[in-house]
Amino acid sequence: MKELKIQPIENGTVIDHITACNAIKVLRILGIPEGHSSTISVAINVKSHLGKKDIVKIENRELDPKEVNKIALISPKATINIIRDFEVAEKFKVKLPKEIVGIVCCSNPTCVSNSNEPVKSRFKVISQDPAKIKCYYCEREPDDIAERII
Amino acid sequence: MNFKGKDIISIKDFSKPEINYILDYSKKMVDFAKGEKYIDILKGKVMSSLFFEPSTRTMLSFGCAMNRLGGRVIGFSDPGKTSQKKGESLADTIRMADSYSDLIVIRHPQEGAARLATEFAEVPVINAGDGAGQHPTQCLLDLFTILTEKKKIEGNKVILLGDLKYGRTVHSLAYALSLYGAELTFVSPKSLEMPREVVDECKDLGVKPVSTSNLEKSIRDTDVLYVTRIQKERFPDAEEYNKVVGTYTIDNKLLQNAKKDLIIMHPLPRLAEINPEVDTTPHALYFKEAFNGVPLRMALLSLTIGGEL
Ligand SMILES: Nc1ncnc2c1ncn2[C@@H]1O[C@H](COP(=O)(O)OP(=O)(O)O)[C@@H](O)[C@H]1O
Ligand SMILES: [Zn+2]
Secondary structure, eight states, X not given: OOOOSSOXXXXXXXXXXXXXXXXXXXXXXXXXXXXXXXXXXXXXXXXXXTEEEEEEEEETOOOOHHXXXXXXXXXXXXXXXXXXXXEEEXXXXXXXXXXXXXXXXXXXXXXXXXXXXXXOOEEEEEETTTTEEEETTTOOOOSOGGGGBO | OOOTTOOBOOGGGSOHHHHHHHHHHHHHHHHHHHTSSOOOTTTTOEEEEEESSOOSHHHHHHHHHHHHTTOEEEEESOGGGSGGGXXXXXXXXXXXXXXXXXXXXXXXXXXXXXXXXXXXXXSOXXXXXXXXXXXXXXXXXXXXXXXXXXXXXXXXXXXXXXXXXXXXXXXXXXXXXHHTTOEEEEEOOGGGOOOHHHHHHHHHTTOOOEEESOHHHHTTTOSEEEEOOOOGGGOSOHHHHHHHTTSOOBOHHHHTTSOTTOEEEOOSOOOTTBOGGGGGSTTBOHHHHHHHHHHHHHHHHHHHHTOOO
8 A cells, every 4th residue: 555644634635746845835825824724734855756746735625726726836747636535536737727817926027017007917828847927918937936926 | 911900019919921911011101101192091080199108209100100191199298297197097098098099009118008908998009119028110110121121021131239138129120030031140248138038039930140249240241230229228227337338339430341232220219329420321221210110100000990091
C-alpha cells in the first residue's frame, strides 16, 4: 500500500504535485486558513517519482474551479483530488483558462486597469507551463505572478 | 474587406492583407488630403477627439482628416478643462463621447486606455497613443511612407535608431516591418536596446535583426533610417537620461557614406538628433511623413465610420 505522509482525511481536498516550496503561496492565494476552522495539513519537499513536490490537504472543503485556476498560476502541474469518504472521488489537473479575470493585478503601475476604472484586471494566458500571462490592456507580461495575486 | 465599426487599438490586431488594404486605400486619399480634390463622404458625421495628453501632429492630422472628408470634430486637448479633473472615470467620459459622436479618437497617458474605451463605446475607437503602449496609426503611416517612397516594404534595409527601449513607435514598427520581411538593424546606446520580447517577435516572423551601437558602419547600405527622439518623459530618472541624450546626431557628414536614395524618417517632434542642415537634402522625409498622417487617417476614418470612396 502507498504510504500516506499525512493522516488520511474523510472529506475534503488534496492538492497534490504543487511545485516544491510553493504550498504556502497556494494557501495564501486560497485565503486559507483565515475564517476556516477545518484542519489543514501541509507537506513540503515530499519526495516523489517526479522529484520534490508539496502537498496540501484541506478537510471538509471542496475547491471550486475559480480557486483551482488561481493555483495553476503558480503550480501548473498541481492536481486536485476531491476526497469523499476517504476515497479519491474526483481528480483533475489544474488548467489555466484562456483568460484570467480579476485574479492577478497588472505589474505595470500606469496600466489603466490599475486606476479607478470600473473594470477587472484581465490577462490572456500565453503559456500554461510555465504559466505566462499578458495583460489585455497594456500588453505587458508580469514575471512575478505569485506576488500579484489579488 | 470590411472595417466598418472596427476598433483600431494595436497594429497586432491586423493581418498583413488588412494592412495592405488600408495602405492601398490611403493612396487614394492623397489628392483629397492635399486639398486638390474635394469629397464629403463623411458629411453629417461627428468625430470625438479626446486628447488627455498633449499632441500636435496626431491631433491636428486627425482633425484635418475628418474635415477633409466633410465630417466634424468635437473634443478637447486639455483634460484640465473637463470633468476628468473632477474625478470622472475614463469609462464615463467614453460613454458620453459615444453618445455624441460616430467615432472616438483617444490619446491617454495610461497604457490600455484605448482598449478600455472599446468596452464602453458602441462606436469605433481609434487609439491615438496610450502612454508607453501602442500608437497604431503612427505605425501605419510609417509603413505608408516607406511604401510610397520605396514602392515596396519587403527587402528594404531599415535602421531603427535611438531610444529603442522606451520608444513605443519603434516596437510596433519593428513588428510590422518584420511582418513584411524587411531587413532590420537596431542601433541604440547599450542602455536603450530593443527589449528582448520585441526581438523575439521579429524572429518569430522570420527576421533576424542585427543589434549594434555603431551607426556609421550600419548606415552605408541602408535604405531607410528611422530616427527617434530620446524621450525624457519616459526615463525613470534624469541621470540615466543625461548619460545617453546626444549619442547620435544625423548630419551631412554622416550622410556622406549613405546611399543616394536613403530616406530619413522621424515620428517628430525632433530635437537635436537630426541637424536642421539635413532638412534640405533629398534624404529628409520626415515632414512628408507627417503629412502622410492625413491620407492614412482619412482612410481609417472613412473605413471605420463607413463611407467609402
Ligand atoms: N483519504 C485521503 N486522505 C488524504 N490524502 C489522500 C487520501 N486519498 C488520497 N490522498 C492523497 O491524494 C493524492 C492523490 O491520490 P492518488 O490518486 O491515490 O495518487 P496519485 O495521484 O499519485 O496516483 C496523493 O497525494 C494521496 O496521498
Ligand atoms: Zn496592464
